[in-house]
Amino acid sequence: MTALIALVVRDLRLAVRVGGGAFVGVLFFLAVVVVMPFAIGPDLNLLRRIGPAILWIGALLASLLALDRLFAQDQEDGTLDLLLTARTPLELVAAAKGLAHWIATGLPLVLAAPVLSLLLNLEPLAIGAVVLTLLVGTPALTFIGLVGAALAVTLRRGGLLVAVLILPLSIPILIFGISASNAAVTGGLPFGAPFTILCALSLGSLVLGPIAAGAAIRAGLD
Amino acid sequence: MALIDLANPTRFLAFARAAIPIAGVLAAGLLAVGIYLAFFVAPEDYQQGATVRILYIHVPSAWLGMACYVVMTLSALGTLVWKHPLADVSQKAAAPIGAAFTLLCLVTGALWGRPMWGTYWVWDARLTSTLVLLLIYLGLIALWRTVEDPGRAGRAAAVLTLVGAVNIPIIKFSVDWWNTLHQPTSVIRLGGPTIHSSILTPLLIMAIGATALFVALHLSAMRNEILRRRVRTLRILAAQRGATA
Amino acid sequence: MPSPCRLVGERLTCERGGREVFRDVSFSLDGGRTLALVGPNGAGKSSLLRLIAGLVRPAAGTLTLEGGDGELSVGEQAHYLGHLDALKPALTVAENLDFWIAALGGDSGLSRDDALDRVALGKLAELPAQYLSAGQRRRLALARLLVVHRPLWLLDEPTTALDVASQGRLFELIAAHLAAGGLVVAATHQPLALAYDELRLAGDTVS
Numbered sequence A: 001m002t003a004l005i006a007l008v009v010r011d012l013r014l015a016v017r018v019g020g021g022a023f024v025g026v027l028f029f030l031a032v033v034v035v036m037p038f039a040i041g042p043d044l045n046l047l048r049r050i051g052p053a054i055l056w057i058g059a060l061l062a063s064l065l066a067l068d069r070l071f072a073q074d075q076e077d078g079t080l081d082l083l084l085t086a087r088t089p090l091e092l093v094a095a096a097k098g099l100a101h102w103i104a105t106g107l108p109l110v111l112a113a114p115v116l117s118l119l120l121n122l123e124p125l126a127i128g129a130v131v132l133t134l135l136v137g138t139p140a141l142t143f144i145g146l147v148g149a150a151l152a153v154t155l156r157r158g159g160l161l162v163a164v165l166i167l168p169l170s171i172p173i174l175i176f177g178i179s180a181s182n183a184a185v186t187g188g189l190p191f192g193a194p195f196t197i198l199c200a201l202s203l204g205s206l207v208l209g210p211i212a213a214g215a216a217i218r219a220g221l222d
Numbered sequence B: 001m002a003l004i005d006l007a008n009p010t011r012f013l014a015f016a017r018a019a020i021p022i023a024g025v026l027a028a029g030l031l032a033v034g035i036y037l038a039f040f041v042a043p044e045d046y047q048q049g050a051t052v053r054i055l056y057i058h059v060p061s062a063w064l065g066m067a068c069y070v071v072m073t074l075s076a077l078g079t080l081v082w083k084h085p086l087a088d089v090s091q092k093a094a095a096p097i098g099a100a101f102t103l104l105c106l107v108t109g110a111l112w113g114r115p116m117w118g119t120y121w122v123w124d125a126r127l128t129s130t131l132v133l134l135l136i137y138l139g140l141i142a143l144w145r146t147v148e149d150p151g152r153a154g155r156a157a158a159v160l161t162l163v164g165a166v167n168i169p170i171i172k173f174s175v176d177w178w179n180t181l182h183q184p185t186s187v188i189r190l191g192g193p194t195i196h197s198s199i200l201t202p203l204l205i206m207a208i209g210a211t212a213l214f215v216a217l218h219l220s221a222m223r224n225e226i227l228r229r230r231v232r233t234l235r236i237l238a239a240q241r242g243a244t245a
Numbered sequence C: 001m002p003s004p005c006r007l008v009g010e011r012l013t014c015e016r017g018g019r020e021v022f023r024d025v026s027f028s029l030d031g032g033r034t035l036a037l038v039g040p041n042g043a044g045k046s047s048l049l050r051l052i053a054g055l056v057r058p059a060a061g062t063l064t065l066e067g068g069d070g071e072l073s074v075g076e077q078a079h080y081l082g083h084l085d086a087l088k089p090a091l092t093v094a095e096n097l098d099f100w101i102a103a104l105g106g107d108s109g110l111s112r113d114d115a116l117d118r119v120a121l122g123k124l125a126e127l128p129a130q131y132l133s134a135g136q137r138r139r140l141a142l143a144r145l146l147v148v149h150r151p152l153w154l155l156d157e158p159t160t161a162l163d164v165a166s167q168g169r170l171f172e173l174i175a176a177h178l179a180a181g182g183l184v185v186a187a188t189h190q191p192l193a194l195a196y197d198e199l200r201l202a203g204d205t206v207s
Helices: A002-017 A021-040 A044-065 A069-076 A079-085 A090-119 A124-155 A160-166 A168-186 A192-220 B009-041 B050-082 B087-117 B125-146 B150-182 B197-244 C045-052 C093-104 C112-118 C134-147 C164-179
Strands: C006-016 C019-030 C034-038 C060-066 C078-081 C152-156 C183-187 C197-200
Touching: A002 A090, A002 C093, A021 A044, A021 A090, A021 B125, A044 A090, A044 A124, A044 A160, A044 A168, A069 A079, A069 A090, A069 A124, A079 A090, A079 C078, A079 C093, A090 A124, A090 A192, A124 A160, A124 A168, A124 A192, A160 A168, A168 A192, B009 B050, B009 B197, B050 B087, B050 B125, B050 B150, B050 B197, B087 B125, B087 B150, B087 B197, B125 B150, C006 C045, C019 C045, C019 C060, C019 C183, C019 C197, C034 C045, C045 C078, C045 C152, C045 C183, C078 C134, C093 C112, C093 C134, C112 C134, C134 C164, C152 C164, C164 C183
Parallel strands: C034 C183, C034 C197, C078 C152, C152 C183
Antiparallel strands: C006 C019, C006 C060
């Protein structure tokens, strides 16, 4: 347990001290949201209707693009080798790194979402729904992304490839996250059903992600 | 004092020690008078009521948000062309201040817009350009935070700042074009045909006060950056001395 | 003191990237002894160390640490000191070491400060690791072997980047480890300044 806490604390310290992490993620999120109206047009009614979708796409891209260096960095400086000789199961190591990564980059996205919602003219109820669905959904994005980050170690290629591998896997989260948010915006559909499924997906990925990531790293040993 | 004399960081620190209190006191005095005039003396607008008073903060911060980029552009030229040793310090110090004023401008604009337009934000050309300026500032700050070596970060940021300086008018033009193309919700334009002196005087005092505040903050930030680099040098020396010990 | 261990490798074969690095390598190493892996570049010295550490899967053969903890793999009872120092430049010297104390797990050895003093980094504990020279980084990596007790040390070119004084200190540390019944496997180009058994990897699959 101390090993996992130490790992989380270390990754958070690095995220704070080394530029790039959380700050750039939020900045990317902001940039995506700002650029959207240039493509769609400044019609506030339209933006209000598709606002949740814009925020979700922004959060999805921001959390995916931040992921590719998660294990690769530890591999390049030799840390990953030593973590493999540590007495903590690799799956738990992956889970701890995922948790630290979510706190450092996922949580700031959730916190930035209300401010960005104002740019899209969302109603208070819709803002609440988007923040709540992102709070539940971004851990799922991070933990599914763990698999891609682990594969990046094996492939010695990061960046776009990770996003390409992971985007299809994150479709269910996107579907239920946005339909839950939209339910709160339009009021026609029930909020509970898609939101519950989103929670289930999130919990499932918390288990599946680290196991798959551990397997991917082990498979990458040569 | 000639600019070349300030090139020596030690001499700059001496200058900053003298100049920061003067600029700070000036800023505090002018802003106090300006805020008093703006909130208690200046008349309310017959249409906008008391919300018009937000403009006394909004307009100076908008002005400084842009002026700061001019300072950064000149500093970037100083880094790349004249190789002035303090130019990249000045540039790095200016970026967060510019971002803060731009953010202040956007926030006060949103607070003003809420009663005027019924919403915090509209994708009006002027607002949108300001938001893009904020993005550019934040990107530059991220660049400095990401690159470890101050010299390399300074040159990279200088290139990006200059590209931005060329690009900002183009961005402004494109956003204007995009906006008129779409004809958004009608926007009440600021300022009538004439501004009455009872409004103009506090506005000018606020603007000068905010400029003094910028000077004080900028010099302090430059001093901090110089000291931060000295700490870095001392640490490298400490590591080397540790190696021989 | 725990009963002395014995490391036995039998007919180990290693393949990497479809290429056979070595075949049918057997050795046994008693507690308190050092095994030096020698041979030309590409003979598989590093690969054998990584294989013992569990970072490379053997294509054939068995590896056991007799007298060790049966619950743990050989790698989990070994310290691996590879070419990379596994340091985070943004963390201080002390934070780097504290992390490895907590992360590696198992029986604790020296305290953090004692270990730093032993590798002559005590004065630099609060300095971020980014300011360290290559030799200092190497010594900080060595301190890791002292703060957590593990019977088997796997050292890949341990003298790299170390000056003569630091090399002397390294051999003192190794001697102390051996005296306590530990085992050392080291890949090296230069002869080690202590008594050792030699395992020659011919690299004949290449030549």
